[in-house]
Amino acid sequence: MREKSILADLKVSIGKELFENPVWVASGTFGYGTEAPELVDVDRLGAIVTKSITRHPREGNPPPRIVETPSGMINSIGLANIGVEKYIKDLLPIYEGLSTKVIMNIAGTDIQEYVEIIEMMESVSSVLIGYEINISCPNVKKGGMEFGVDCDMTATLTEKLRDITERLIIMKLSPNVSDIASIGVSAENAGADAVSAINTVVGMSINAKTGMSDIYTNYGGLSGPAIKPVGLAAVHKLHQKLEIPIIGIGGIVSGEDTAEYMLAGATAVQVGTANFRNPGITENIIDSLTLYLNESNRSSVTELIGKVHTYS
Amino acid sequence: MIIERAQIITNRKLAKDIWKMKFDTPKIAKDVKGAGQFIEILTTDHWQHPLRRPMSIASFGEGVVSIIYKLFGESTLRLSQKRPGDFLELLGPLGNTFSEWNNDSYPILIGGGVGLAPILNLKYACDHHNIEHTMIIGAKNAEEHFIRNEPNNQIFLTTDDGSIGEKGTVMGPLERIALSNTNVTIYACGPTAMLKVIKSFALDHNIQAQLSVESYMGCGVGLCQGCAIHRKNSTINERSYHEKFSLVCVDGPVYDAREIYFG
Numbered sequence A: 001m002r003e004k005s006i007l008a009d010l011k012v013s014i015g016k017e018l019f020e021n022p023v024w025v026a027s028g029t030f031g032y033g034t035e036a037p038e039l040v041d042v043d044r045l046g047a048i049v050t051k052s053i054t055r056h057p058r059e060g061n062p063p064p065r066i067v068e069t070p071s072g073m074i075n076s077i078g079l080a081n082i083g084v085e086k087y088i089k090d091l092l093p094i095y096e097g098l099s100t101k102v103i104m105n106i107a108g109t110d111i112q113e114y115v116e117i118i119e120m121m122e123s124v125s126s127v128l129i130g131y132e133i134n135i136s137c138p139n140v141k142k143g144g145m146e147f148g149v150d151c152d153m154t155a156t157l158t159e160k161l162r163d164i165t166e167r168l169i170i171m172k173l174s175p176n177v178s179d180i181a182s183i184g185v186s187a188e189n190a191g192a193d194a195v196s197a198i199n200t201v202v203g204m205s206i207n208a209k210t211g212m213s214d215i216y217t218n219y220g221g222l223s224g225p226a227i228k229p230v231g232l233a234a235v236h237k238l239h240q241k242l243e244i245p246i247i248g249i250g251g252i253v254s255g256e257d258t259a260e261y262m263l264a265g266a267t268a269v270q271v272g273t274a275n276f277r278n279p280g281i282t283e284n285i286i287d288s289l290t291l292y293l294n295e296s297n298r299s300s301v302t303e304l305i306g307k308v309h310t311y312s
Numbered sequence B: 001m002i003i004e005r006a007q008i009i010t011n012r013k014l015a016k017d018i019w020k021m022k023f024d025t026p027k028i029a030k031d032v033k034g035a036g037q038f039i040e041i042l043t044t045d046h047w048q049h050p051l052r053r054p055m056s057i058a059s060f061g062e063g064v065v066s067i068i069y070k071l072f073g074e075s076t077l078r079l080s081q082k083r084p085g086d087f088l089e090l091l092g093p094l095g096n097t098f099s100e101w102n103n104d105s106y107p108i109l110i111g112g113g114v115g116l117a118p119i120l121n122l123k124y125a126c127d128h129h130n131i132e133h134t135m136i137i138g139a140k141n142a143e144e145h146f147i148r149n150e151p152n153n154q155i156f157l158t159t160d161d162g163s164i165g166e167k168g169t170v171m172g173p174l175e176r177i178a179l180s181n182t183n184v185t186i187y188a189c190g191p192t193a194m195l196k197v198i199k200s201f202a203l204d205h206n207i208q209a210q211l212s213v214e215s216y217m218g219c220g221v222g223l224c225q226g227c228a229i230h231r232k233n234s235t236i237n238e239r240s241y242h243e244k245f246s247l248v249c250v251d252g253p254v255y256d257a258r259e260i261y262f263g
Helices: A084-096 A111-122 A151-164 A180-189 A225-241 A255-264 A281-295 B026-031 B074-080 B113-128 B171-180 B192-204
Strands: A012-014 A017-019 A023-025 A047-053 A066-069 A072-075 A101-107 A130-134 A168-172 A194-197 A201-204 A219-223 A246-249 A268-271 B002-015 B018-024 B038-042 B053-061 B064-070 B087-094 B106-112 B134-139 B155-159 B184-189 B208-212 B228-230 B245-247 B254-256
Touching: A023 A281, A047 A084, A066 A219, A072 A225, A084 A111, A101 A111, A101 A168, A111 A130, A111 A151, A130 A151, A151 A168, A151 A180, A180 A194, A180 A225, A194 A225, A219 A225, A225 A246, A225 A255, A246 A255, A255 A268, A255 A281, A268 A281, B002 B026, B002 B064, B002 B074, B018 B074, B026 B064, B026 B087, B038 B064, B053 B074, B053 B087, B053 B113, B064 B074, B064 B087, B064 B113, B106 B113, B106 B171, B106 B192, B113 B134, B113 B184, B134 B171, B155 B171, B171 B184, B171 B192, B184 B192, B192 B208
Parallel strands: A023 A047, A023 A268, A047 A101, A101 A130, A130 A168, A168 A194, A194 A246, A246 A268, B106 B134, B106 B184, B134 B155, B184 B208
Antiparallel strands: A012 A017, A066 A072, A072 A219, A201 A219, B002 B018, B002 B087, B018 B064, B038 B053, B038 B087, B053 B064, B208 B254, B228 B245
């Protein structure tokens, strides 16, 4: 019998980076990490992935931007963000003081924009350990999604970025494609350190009483527990084809959800919509994941990765 | 702001579809800075409804916070079924407050529908500080009112059908009182349609007005960026980073009438 009082090891590695635990917060669901210090100890998190940054500030989409849907919500924020200069000036100094790892999420409308942002980031010193590349946002008219649905574009973008940074490159994949694994393979072959999946699922919400669409842009991104099965399937498919680590995203609200994603093949997870209900929920998730591991007699969280029992 | 599991002290119907709930919530009550702030309520532990519901604080003090809510959908129906002794998880206090009044200016408090909550809160503050004021409350009909029409005490009710108080909207008494005083400040909360009319009245007559706005809200703390409202300029940019939009949860819900646009 294993000694019960010893807590399971939560450490996971991706590329050259070692993370204290596999529970991260997803881009766009945790602001820039500085919004709710009273409600969450960010230093307990495996990593924070900051809100998508574009080359220049973006105001985002007009309201209404969000609506709750059964077991989820639809958002169409439109990548509202402060732009790179302000990120460097205002936020990098704050990240110096954190002991958690910080990953910057980047969005662009063409390859040049992504390249320019990373060049700017690489020209200053920072504690960032990597970049998550948003090639899958459903809420901007131009760019974003176009990369995420095309293997060649994904490969070209990944290669260009690989040339200019040694930091982790994580390509964030869209579920709104016919074959997510082939996009993942393109990213891997082009030098990505990891992929994260899934971004939100395209959705719509209509109010029968008023006959109105609930979201200004009509279509938005569905997130929350409603999309967990979609995320699990995507991670499982990617795990069959990829050597590089997969970061699972989609409807995670508990330690058990985290375990399920890891069994499907994820090395780490990102918690998204659940932060909107409780910005400190990731701390509960880390605690309940530890409990799950101890109760299932596992000494390391890595024992879960890809170990789902399947029928075939 | 904190998350507190609060015990319900009372939960009762005030008028047609309008309820009041009182919480024993010492930590949040201690933190409330004034009228205008709100709390986010987790109406169920199930994830079928992932988001909390924002509710204006109607009164606070001595460890207690109360809200007034209108039965609107499944979540508010669930709230109405809660009993004294039950617990609900609250996040708060959130948002800003109506600004301090200045002594030279006569306050006119206006509440429309369930927008009454922060206005009542403000009225308690006026009463507490012995500040003379007028309160105007609008509703569709008498069934929705739970305050007494007391024109002699400067409390005016209006109804669309004239079933109690003055027939018409809050604009009737507002125009009369605002234009017969030299220096007034309007404090209003209610449906967007009402705030829109009050805003243009205030601007036309160069009257100060503070409006507490409604917005579909997610997290309540600036993370989701969902509760954007059109803003007029960048002078009130606080935490939401935007110039064209403002996040009601962190910059609001109370705005100077000149600073916002209603779509």
